[in-house]
């Protein structure tokens with residue numbers, strides 16, 4: 001594996017569900033020639049493995065015992081990120097409603113977090129020109145020495161509307177139900193004992209409620225450029 005160059009920039013982007021972490025991180029990484037890591041996809045991947053292997057995701061002991069078995073690999077090209085489990089493409093199955101409803105329970109298990117955090121740190125350390133890593137605990141736990149930490153927020157109404165927009169032409173989603181589901185997942189992610197969803201003290205908070213995606217991307221790119229100009 002390559003190691004990071006001294007000039008490599010490490011950007012941590014955290015925030016609740018639907019605030020625009022993935023869309024922003026991918027675009028920022030692509031514009032700046034950085035790698036991109038979707039850590040939520042890794043937690044979803046291990047959850048999918050638990051479900052397909054008959055592990056009870058509500059049993060933290062069973063999840064902890066099985067946590068080391070799946071081999072999870074993330075491809076970090078921002079224009080074509082990949083996620084595989086035991087060599088199988090998991091990009092489709094990890095987005096199902098079943099995985100979404102179970103991922104918070106699996107990701108709350110400390111043994112799962114230890115393994116996935118180690119994997120994330122290895123990937124970040126191997127990104128020669130730098131990387132944008134997005135998730136819930138990147139600035140607080142995974143990469144506390146990141147050069148730039150961003151915490152994205154948005155109102156629950158805006159986030160639910162964005163999520164429903166993704167479903168256009170597929171199934172008519174109930175806005176209130178979407179909002180309730182994302183509030184429930186955020187509460188579980190914020191309330192767990194081990195590295196909960198939280199803003200790092202030194203993170204820049206960006207409220208995206210009234211911003212277009214392009215405005216958020218431009219703002220984050222400017223913040224990274226500022227850091228680079230200042231020699232990080």
Ligand SMILES: Nc1ncnc2c1ncn2[C@@H]1O[C@H](COP(=O)(O)OP(=O)(O)OP(=O)(O)O)[C@@H](O)[C@H]1O
Nearest residue numbers: 016017018019020021022023162166208211212213
């Ligand atoms: N500022 C914005 N304005 C309007 N739509 C946006 C904005 N940012 C993101 N979106 C849209 O909102 C949806 C959710 O964005 P995205 O998947 O990037 O969020 P996320 O924070 O990564 O969510 P999750 O944590 O649930 O994976 C996408 O359809 C995206 O295009």
Ligand SMILES: Nc1ccn([C@@H]2O[C@H](COP(=O)(O)O)[C@@H](O)[C@H]2O)c(=O)n1
Nearest residue numbers: 039040041043103104107135136137189
């Ligand atoms: N650093 C992280 C990232 C994600 N999680 C958990 O995974 C779930 C799915 O994340 P998405 O970004 O794909 O929606 C999320 O709800 C968390 O439970 C995490 O714990 N830490």
